[in-house]
């Protein structure tokens with residue numbers, strides 16, 4: 349028997365995600381035992397400040413990166429959307445899982461099925477806020493942080509009429525029935541990588557397990573989406589968004605460009621060969637920047 353240690357954040361969703369990878373590996377590799385090692389990350393510990401203020405996405409991955417470098421774990425599993433755009437060469441993403449539902453959903457307070465005029469919607473994501481503001485011009489947005497369970501608890505107990513969550517997380521927790529309104533990827537463009545899990549490992553160790561997890565379509569979509577964000581990203585609180593869908597040999601990429609000066613945003617598409625995913629992301633970003641900045 350050989351052992352593979354997967355590192356994960358210790359939230360219910362993160363452990364569930366690590367378990368998805370564990371199950372997939374053990375189903376194919378009967379000689380392998382996968383252990384899940386959980387750890388608290390800075391992003392999970394500091395809950396009273398907005399992520400933008402305490403250093404952004406990297407906070408959820410730093411502790412796991414360190415554990416990988418020190419060989420306390422062999423792999424780490426992350427929601428791709430929580431990973432920084434620039435990843436250390438030493439710790440590459442070795443596999444991308446098949447994408448879960450990439451859409452965002454609005455969850456209403458139990459017993460309600462809408463947001464009243466002036467009602468408070470909890471979201472700390474500027475990406476979600478700017479897009480929802482257009483769909484719900486009369487509601488008020490207020491920050492809300494914490495994992496899925498914490499946010500649903502705050503929705504029940506505090507002055508929120510709604511909160512926004514990714515369908516992917518709800519699906520993995522078998523909770524999609526809480527979704528009150530599911531937005532199409534056109535209504536609310538998802539975060540780059542939303543719904544995809546990234547399996548990170550050490551350089552040179554891309555192992556025997558990769559084949560049973562990796563999804564080439566997810567990798568192509570991720571390449572395009574992340575290239576778009578990388579070109580435009582002015583900082584971790586920037587609300588830009590991107591979503592790619594593979595159809596045969598083509599990638600259809602949707603990009604959302606946000607203009608700080610008047611807080612307006614624009615959504616455009618580009619279709620091209622899957623071989624050019626990264627260039628497409630960069631081109632779409634540069635074209636929109638030129639047009640709208």
Ligand SMILES: NCc1[nH]cc(CCC(=O)O)c1CC(=O)O
Pocket residue numbers: 427428429430496512513514515516517541542543544545
């Ligand atoms: N930032 C937290 C986070 N990171 C990934 C997901 C959902 C799962 C995914 O996108 O794969 C969530 C929860 C949410 O946004 O509702």
